[in-house]
Amino acid sequence: xxxxxxxxxxxxSVSTKSGHRQNAPGGSAFYFSISSxxxxxxxxxxxxxxxxxxxYFSMLKKSGVxxxxxxxxxxxxxxxxxxxxxxxxxxxxxxxxHLNVLENFNPILNNSHKESKYLFLANIDPKxxxxxxxxxxxxxxMVALDTMNFWIDDHQDKLSSVIENVDIIFxxxxxxxxxxxxxxxxxxxxxxxxxxxxxxxVKKGEHGSIMFNEGDIFNAPAFPxxxxxxxxxxxxxxxxxxxxxxxxxxxxxxxxxxxxLISASVMGxxxxxxxxxxxxxxxxxxxxxxxxxGLHGMTNFDPLKNxxxxxxxxx
Amino acid sequence: xxxxxxxxxxxxSVSTKSGHRQNAPGGSAFYFSISSxxxxxxxxxxxxxxxxxxxYFSMLKKSGVxxxxxxxxxxxxxxxxxxxxxxxxxxxxxxxxHLNVLENFNPILNNSHKESKYLFLANIDPKxxxxxxxxxxxxxxMVALDTMNFWIDDHQDKLSSVIENVDIIFxxxxxxxxxxxxxxxxxxxxxxxxxxxxxxxVKKGEHGSIMFNEGDIFNAPAFPxxxxxxxxxxxxxxxxxxxxxxxxxxxxxxxxxxxxLISASVMGxxxxxxxxxxxxxxxxxxxxxxxxxGLHGMTNFDPLKNxxxxxxxxx
Numbered sequence: 121x122x123x124x125x126x127x128x129x130x131x132x133s134v135s136t137k138s139g140h141r142q143n144a145p146g147g148s149a150f151y152f153s154i155s156s157x158x159x160x161x162x163x164x165x166x167x168x169x170x171x172x173x174x175x176y177f178s179m180l181k182k183s184g185v186x187x188x189x190x191x192x193x194x195x196x197x198x199x200x201x202x203x204x205x206x207x208x209x210x211x212x213x214x215x216x217x218h219l220n221v222l223e224n225f226n227p228i229l230n231n232s233h234k235e236s237k238y239l240f241l242a243n244i245d246p247k248x249x250x251x252x253x254x255x256x257x258x259x260x261x262m263v264a265l266d267t268m269n270f271w272i273d274d275h276q277d278k279l280s281s282v283i284e285n286v287d288i289i290f291x292x293x294x295x296x297x298x299x300x301x302x303x304x305x306x307x308x309x310x311x312x313x314x315x316x317x318x319x320x321x322v323k324k325g326e327h328g329s330i331m332f333n334e335g336d337i338f339n340a341p342a343f344p345x346x347x348x349x350x351x352x353x354x355x356x357x358x359x360x361x362x363x364x365x366x367x368x369x370x371x372x373x374x375x376x377x378x379x380x381l382i383s384a385s386v387m388g389x390x391x392x393x394x395x396x397x398x399x400x401x402x403x404x405x406x407x408x409x410x411x412x413x414g415l416h417g418m419t420n421f422d423p424l425k426n427x428x429x430x431x432x433x434x435x
Numbered sequence: 436x437x438x439x440x441x442x443x444x445x446x447x448s449v450s451t452k453s454g455h456r457q458n459a460p461g462g463s464a465f466y467f468s469i470s471s472x473x474x475x476x477x478x479x480x481x482x483x484x485x486x487x488x489x490x491y492f493s494m495l496k497k498s499g500v501x502x503x504x505x506x507x508x509x510x511x512x513x514x515x516x517x518x519x520x521x522x523x524x525x526x527x528x529x530x531x532x533h534l535n536v537l538e539n540f541n542p543i544l545n546n547s548h549k550e551s552k553y554l555f556l557a558n559i560d561p562k563x564x565x566x567x568x569x570x571x572x573x574x575x576x577m578v579a580l581d582t583m584n585f586w587i588d589d590h591q592d593k594l595s596s597v598i599e600n601v602d603i604i605f606x607x608x609x610x611x612x613x614x615x616x617x618x619x620x621x622x623x624x625x626x627x628x629x630x631x632x633x634x635x636x637v638k639k640g641e642h643g644s645i646m647f648n649e650g651d652i653f654n655a656p657a658f659p660x661x662x663x664x665x666x667x668x669x670x671x672x673x674x675x676x677x678x679x680x681x682x683x684x685x686x687x688x689x690x691x692x693x694x695x696l697i698s699a700s701v702m703g704x705x706x707x708x709x710x711x712x713x714x715x716x717x718x719x720x721x722x723x724x725x726x727x728x729g730l731h732g733m734t735n736f737d738p739l740k741n742x743x744x745x746x747x748x749x750x
Contacts, residue, residue: 159746184748207618303522306661327642330659339656339733344645346621368746378736383745405747412745416738418654421693423731430698430727431474431683432720433499 121261123156123367124233125149126165126252127242127356128222129172129190133201134395136209138349144396145176147198148242148266151353153185154397155360155387156240158405160368162360163233165189165252167225169197179401189233196220202352209351209392210325229255238367241265241286242356246278253285262366264288265317266359272299284316290359292323305330321362321381323355331381336374340381341419343389343411349399354391357400361387379412386411436576438471438682439548440464441480441567442557442671443537444487444505448516449710451524453664459711460491462513463557463581466668468500469712470675470702471555473720475683477675478548480504480567482540484512494716504548511535517667524666524707525640544570553682556580556601557671561593568600577681579603580632581674587614599631605674607638620645636677636696638670646696651689655696656734658704658726664714669706672715676702694727701726 127149133142153162163186172192180187199218205211227248234257241249243266253263265286271279272295279299283289289312293305302308309320309332320332326348328341362384369376386408393399424430442464448457468477478501487507495502514533520526542563549572556564558581568578580601586594587610598604604627608620617623624635624647635647641663643656677699684691701723708714739745 157748160748162748304661304663306659324642327639328654328656337659337733338736339643341643341654341656344621344652346619348619364748365746368748375737379745382736405745409739409745413739416736418652419734419736420738421653421697421731421734422690423735424724424728429720430694430724431680433472433475433477433679433683 121160121237121367121370122232122235123160123162123238123240123363124165124236125152125156125162125240125242125363126227126248127152127240127244128198129164129166129168130198130200132352132396133199133215134350134352135203136350137204137206138347139395141350141395143199145179146200146353146396148244148353148356150176150180151356151391151397152240152242152360152363153180154183154400155357155391156364156367157184158387158408159361159364159383161186162364163189163236165227165229165233167191167193167221167227169193169195169221172197179397188230189227191225193221198222204351209348227252227255237261237370238363239263240359240363241282242359243268243271246271246275246282249282250278253282261370262287262372264290264359264363266290266355267295269295269298280315283312286317288319288321289317290321290323290355292325292355296320296322306332319377323358325351325354328385329358329381331377333374333377338378338381340378340385341415343385343415345389345392348392350395351392353396354388357391358384358388361385382412382415383408385415436475436552436682436685437547437550438475438477438553438555438678439480439551440467440471440477440555440557440678441542441563442467442555442559443513444479444481444483445513445515447667447711448514448530449665449667450518451665451710452519452521453662454710456665456710458514460494461515461668461711463559463668463671465491465495466671466706466712467555467557467675467678468495469498469715470672470706471679471682472499473702473723474676474679474698476501477679478504478551480542480544480548482506482508482536482542484508484510484536487512494712503545504542506540508536513537519666524663542567542570552576552685553678554578555674555678556597557674558583558586561586561590561597564597565593568597577602577687579605579674579678581605581670582610584610584613595630598627601632603634603636604632605636605638605670607640607670611635611637621647634692638673640666640669643700644673644696646692648689648692653693653696655693655700656730658700658730660704660707663707665710666707668711669703672706673699673703676700697727697730698723700730
């Protein structure tokens, strides 16, 4: 089924202990759609400036992304630069953010966009997320949202009004604790579910993720990676695996949601193995399936049958 | 099968944001055996002073622990006191450690101890762990070891010589990184396996644990807890669930090791829900099985069958 994403398309300059990339392609919608396109046809809504390289338009098209909704307007492309701490990838310093063309972005959806069944509101100004949501012809089958600390800390009202209208929300552990002012993720997830979203997905980086879906909790481990190169965009690729899986099979059963989260984990693991989409551009669908099978191998254990018990001391 | 543990038996004084306990029963062998006894007959080797309350001897006996090897000698019982940070249970400050009777402890095993098939070297001076291992009549079917940052940082040689002779080692994430000087747990686990232990279990607290067993990796989530009261002893109870399970069923197959790690996770989750063994003393075998089933429910997902593939974009 049709999958639509709105988010940023950017030039990222990133330093990690493995090296540096200057003006590499990035942005939440860019990462998301490169990832989701392995699973399902994805259309991107975003904006770039006149400096955006033809090379990256081609890269998106080659990945199968529909970029009819990627506007090119006068000005410079959104730019972000940051540096990760040498001994902790969970800590990063933003060196510069230049909104540029993003500042006056007013997304306009075409008729085909408006009929998308799956919609992902990637990390961007909640005002823009709302503008997209409001243009949908019918309520999509599923709307998911991602955000970041900047919107949580300084624009909570604007953010909360979008959150009320989505089915799924992605937040990392720090974000959900800060957004809810709760220090336990079970109570924090419950708090967010009470605002509207049926499903809350808490991302824990190398520690995997947890999906809260009504009474159901599902735990997905991260695929273990020996050498993390650059975590930029990993959360977007994670969401891309999740939404790509769901719209690809158009099945929202609990088992399908679980497999979507495992697919998310797999896509996040590839994302961190290279700068920008350098690793993702080299993998095949079979590589994804191999890691999916790998995660099944790393998590399965025999259940206790109905009348079976665990070993018990005979005193 | 017979399970033997050597470790500390202590009076702990602990402060967390939930409250304070003064001179509560604790110690690595105490926690371990209370936990393992749910699964299998456990014998404890340890030492206490003349101030050790009759009440706690009774508590151990009532739990089914064989305390023939718990010596009472002149002097005071080992004492530890600490305080956990209000907003991070992973950070604690040791306020005082008084070795007392532990200082001159020379464990003596009786014939029955020496024939134990499962041996757990709980956190204690590696010299004492070696003394116990050396007294075993035959090589036990399985020897496991736990330790802590103190021995890793300041007594690495002594510790390494025990590690070479065990089958399984438990370390938390910080400990294994500090012991191996590697910042990735896959390479760190491989480093430890090269020293001798066939199986390396990395404990990650609320993020669960990972077992490295030759080429096999198994990921066990933590059972999600809404309110952590006191994490003291959680690692010992975790190990108690693991070793209790294995010696209780006497099965070292890969599936059994996985179920042992899930049992470990369950026992750790009960441990943190009360000070000392306050919660553990109230649970039943059925409560353990409920959480075991719960963890199965939180982790299972349908595998890809041989000819099945993940959804794929039709371009």
